[in-house]
Amino acid sequence: MGMTLAEKIIARAAGVTKVSPDEIHWVDVDLAMIHDSGGPRRIWPMLDELGLRVWDPDRVILVADHYVPAQDTNAAKILQTTRAFATEFGISSFYEAEGIAHTLVVEKGHLRPGMLYVGGDSHTCTGGVLGCLALGMGSTDLLGVLATGRTWLRVPHTIRVNIDGSLGRGVTAKDFMLTMIGERGMAGAVYRVLEFIGSGVAEMSVDERSVLTNMCAEIGAKTGVIASDETTISHFKDLGIQVDEGPSSDSDAGYLQSWPFDASEMVPVVARPHRHDDVVPAADVVNTPIGRAYIGACTGAKYADLAMAAEVLKGRRVASGVILQVAPASAAALSRAMSDGTAETLVEAGAQLLSTGCGACPGLGSGVLGPGEVCISTTSRNTRGRMGSPDSKVYLASAYTVAASALAGEVVDPRSVMGVPA
Amino acid sequence: MKVIEGRVWKFGDDIDTDLIVPGRYLMYDVAEIAGHVMEGTRPGFADLVGRGDVVVAGKNFGSGSSREVAARALREAGVVAVVAKSFSRIFFRNSINVGLVPVECEEADVIEESQTVRIDIDRGEVIIIETEERLVAKSLPSEVAAIMEAGGLVDFLRIRIGDDTT
Ligand code: SF4
Numbered sequence: 363m364g365m366t367l368a369e370k371i372i373a374r375a376a377g378v379t380k381v382s383p384d385e386i387h388w389v390d391v392d393l394a395m396i397h398d399s400g401g402p403r404r405i406w407p408m409l410d411e412l413g414l415r416v417w418d419p420d421r422v423i424l425v426a427d428h429y430v431p432a433q434d435t436n437a438a439k440i441l442q443t444t445r446a447f448a449t450e451f452g453i454s455s456f457y458e459a460e461g462i463a464h465t466l467v468v469e470k471g472h473l474r475p476g477m478l479y480v481g482g483d484s485h486t487c488t489g490g491v492l493g494c495l496a497l498g499m500g501s502t503d504l505l506g507v508l509a510t511g512r513t514w515l516r517v518p519h520t521i522r523v524n525i526d527g528s529l530g531r532g533v534t535a536k537d538f539m540l541t542m543i544g545e546r547g548m549a550g551a552v553y554r555v556l557e558f559i560g561s562g563v564a565e566m567s568v569d570e571r572s573v574l575t576n577m578c579a580e581i582g583a584k585t586g587v588i589a590s591d592e593t594t595i596s597h598f599k600d601l602g603i604q605v606d607e608g609p610s611s612d613s614d615a616g617y618l619q620s621w622p623f624d625a626s627e628m629v630p631v632v633a634r635p636h637r638h639d640d641v642v643p644a645a646d647v648v649n650t651p652i653g654r655a656y657i658g659a660c661t662g663a664k665y666a667d668l669a670m671a672a673e674v675l676k677g678r679r680v681a682s683g684v685i686l687q688v689a690p691a692s693a694a695a696l697s698r699a700m701s702d703g704t705a706e707t708l709v710e711a712g713a714q715l716l717s718t719g720c721g722a723c724p725g726l727g728s729g730v731l732g733p734g735e736v737c738i739s740t741t742s743r744n745t746r747g748r749m750g751s752p753d754s755k756v757y758l759a760s761a762y763t764v765a766a767s768a769l770a771g772e773v774v775d776p777r778s779v780m781g782v783p784a
Numbered sequence: 785m786k787v788i789e790g791r792v793w794k795f796g797d798d799i800d801t802d803l804i805v806p807g808r809y810l811m812y813d814v815a816e817i818a819g820h821v822m823e824g825t826r827p828g829f830a831d832l833v834g835r836g837d838v839v840v841a842g843k844n845f846g847s848g849s850s851r852e853v854a855a856r857a858l859r860e861a862g863v864v865a866v867v868a869k870s871f872s873r874i875f876f877r878n879s880i881n882v883g884l885v886p887v888e889c890e891e892a893d894v895i896e897e898s899q900t901v902r903i904d905i906d907r908g909e910v911i912i913i914e915t916e917e918r919l920v921a922k923s924l925p926s927e928v929a930a931i932m933e934a935g936g937l938v939d940f941l942r943i944r945i946g947d948d949t950t
Contacts, residue, residue, distance in 0.1 A: 386927045399810060400852065408938050412945065429811075436811040484850040484874055498874055500852035502881035502937045509941060514927055548798055549844035553873050582844055584873055637798075724849070725807035743848060745802040747824050752806070 364612025366520040367589050368555040371495040371609065375478040383519045383618075392494075393421050393472060394507045395481035397463050399428035399724075402447035403440055404501035405482075405508060417511040419452040423472055425463035426456075428726055430719040437726075461692025461718055464488035464660040468572060469694050471601040475590035475608020480507050485660055485742070487583065490575040491568060492597070493590035493608040495555075498579065518584045519618035520555045520611075523574075525562030527626035532777040534670065535566060535573035536662065536740070536760040540631045542623065543581045544641025552582035554618065557611065562625035563588060568597045569666035576661050580638050580742055629784070630763050630775050632738070635755035636746040644763050645775035645784060654737035655680070655768035656749075657761055658689035658716070659723040662740025665695040665704075667761035672704040674765035674779055675711035681771030686713045687729045689721035711769075722749050731756070738767045785905045785924075785933055788865050788885060789913075790838035794897040799825055799841050800848030801875065805857050807849075817853055818860035835862040838903070840895045842868065846875020852882065859884045865903055867892050867910055867921070880928055881937040888922040895919070905929075 365373065365380065373381045375389035396405065401424060409415070416422055424447065432438035441458070448456035457466055464485050467473055475493030480486070482504040489496030499513070507513050529538065543550065558574050566574075571588055578586035588594075589610035598605045630644040657663050657671055668690060680686045688708055690696040696718060699705040709715060722729035723741040730750035731737055737749065737756050744756035757773060766776035777784050803824030809817050822829035839858065845868035846854060855878040858866065865885035869892045879886040887903055889910050895901060900913040908923040924932060934940035 386925050388927075400850065404852065412938065412942055414941075414945070440811065482850065484848065486850075498850050500850050500855070500874055500878035500881065502852060503877055506881075506937050506941060516925075548847060549870065552844060552870055579848075582847055582872055724810075725802075726810065730808075743800075743802065745800050745824070745848065747806045747808075748802045750808070752824065 363616050364614040366611045366615040366617065367557060367587055367609055368495055368520050369517060371476055371478055372515060372517055374476070381517045383517050385517045386514055387517065388512055388514050389478060391480050391507050391511055391513060392477040393423065393479045394504065395423040395425065395463055395467060395486065396504050397428055397483060398426040398440055398444040400482040400501045400504070401444065403443045405505045406443065406447055408502065408505045409509060412509065414509040416451045416453070416508050420454065422453050422455070422508065423463070423467060424448050424453045424456045425466060426458040427462045428720045428724060430459040431717055433727060459718060461694065462660040462720055464576065465664060465691040465695070468492060468568065469692055471598065471603045474605060475594060480504070480513060484579045485576055487578045487585040488572050488576040488660060490585050490587035491572040492594055493588060495587060496585050518553055518555045520557050521551060522617045522620045523556050523558045524620060524622045525558060525560040525625050527562055527624045528565060529562065529625045529628055531782045532762050532780050533628045533630055534760040534762060535570040537628050537631050538623070538625065539573055539577040540633050540641045540758065541628055543577065543639050544631070544633070546581060548580060548582060548637065548639040550581045551578070554583050556583050556586045558586060558588050564591060567666060568593060569664045572664070573661060577742055630760060630777065632763060632773060633744060633758040635744055635757065638742065638744055638758055643775070644759065644773060647773040650773040651771055652736045652738045652757070652767055652773060653684060654731065654735055655684060655686040655764050656722060656729060656737055656739040656741065657687070657764055658721045659741040660691055661742040662761055663689055663691040663695065665698050667740060668695060668699045668704050668708065670761040671765040672707040674762055674776055675769065676707050678711055678769055680712040680768040684768050684771050686768040687716050688713045689716035689729065690718050693718050724748070725750050738764050738773060740764050785929065788838070788903040789900060790836045790864055792838050792840050792895055792897055792899045792901055793829070793833060794895065795825065795839060795841040797842035798844045798847060801846055801851050801854040802848050804846065804854040805851060810851065810853065814853055814856045814860050818857045821857040821861045830861055833861050833863060837863050838901055839863050839866045840868070840892055841866065842892065843870045845871050847872035850874045852878045855879045855882050855884045867895065867901065867903065869893070880932050883936040885932065889919050891919040
């Protein structure tokens, strides 16, 4: 029997010819990412305690995204520690307030198809969009990686998620993922790798595909992966990087399951508070006023998301009493939105532009929610208290749905605003 | 690995790390965070839990954010082991790395709050003292048990580095 893409990457990194699910292997890590929240402030003291240095500063990406810009002196100190770490250990790929780590590693060309990439954050899985095995871990695991360049892995089973057909207008990869998570539950793929294939995936942009891999965290998967194809190669080409098509699954690879989906059947959906697997069509949510609409996070504020919001908001104003906030996922996404008029459209519609970073998504930065506030958000999690007060409520949706709901002042199906027959 | 015996605090399915340690406390140090542990799902838990206690939960314990302080805060608050039907993989790894024993036990549902359990990882069992029921638990793979036995990943690395230099 052949190997899946995930198995091939693990085998290569373990220096063996073949691996099988459930085996444990020690592997060499190609690239590691840490951020301001779980990174230097937690890892540095442990490195010092062990008397160790970073194994290879050129294989480490450090991103200040959770606490930027500092909201108080505690956050400011965390950022000082982060900068000092970059200097002390000679980490040249250090980004502060340039974007959210998961968006940056894709945009800046740090990943390569076939890489074994490890990051100190649960949404590290996003990186699988470029054909690498991207694994999220905690601080002490990252300490081990930073100190030795190695870690242990249990070889996961792979589930093939086959998406055929095309998403309709006003329907997005976010709607697809929420729908799948709603069907399978938030523990629907614990310890599995989801490999996305099919014509529905082939026609998605890198931005949209990255929602598929990003939200693997929300179904409990170890990670998500998309084998590199023409879209992947042209993404690198645009960055001036020449890559060959990376590894892909063998035709006789052993998949645990196959989940078939027809993209054309998808509709705009929302996840209701406080579970991201409580998913219903947006059109079924009636009489649900919102006071806040948030477009942010690695999941939902890439350039493609800003453009979706602008498409809905163009020439319109958000409903009175609604606060629409936009925190672009990266400086590059913002500057593209500024150069083509997208940002102007958002601001003219009444959006507040917030700084680039994690912002309100983890309940840390600008735009957190107070008690009683009801928000519709492009982020990925709506656990009670995630975005602020435990007495706030968060609906999760696509940028189309968030923008349309901001116009209506209540949760709506964006197709009603976009003139698309439902 | 040594046998653990402790009083049970019972939780449900899908207890994610935002419920264990809400994001708004992330900027503080572990000792302070421990005073709010589980606040998202059971406010006041930190005042009730004691040294040597055991958390029992349903499926997908520790899902969501990779924040390791979730495992550290439980440990700091006195919890020595978490028995759950299943764990999120990141939380499972974090627990091992910080010396909080994660015990996968599909029958965890039958354990009730305030009972006492005896956990013998090497024999792969969890015994409810009050009812003498024996539940099957997954034992840890030897590679992983080695880290746990060292006391966590930092101590494991310390030992390994020591080995390398001698
Ligand atoms: S934007 Fe939200 S989900 Fe993404 S890395 Fe930041 S906190 Fe995590």
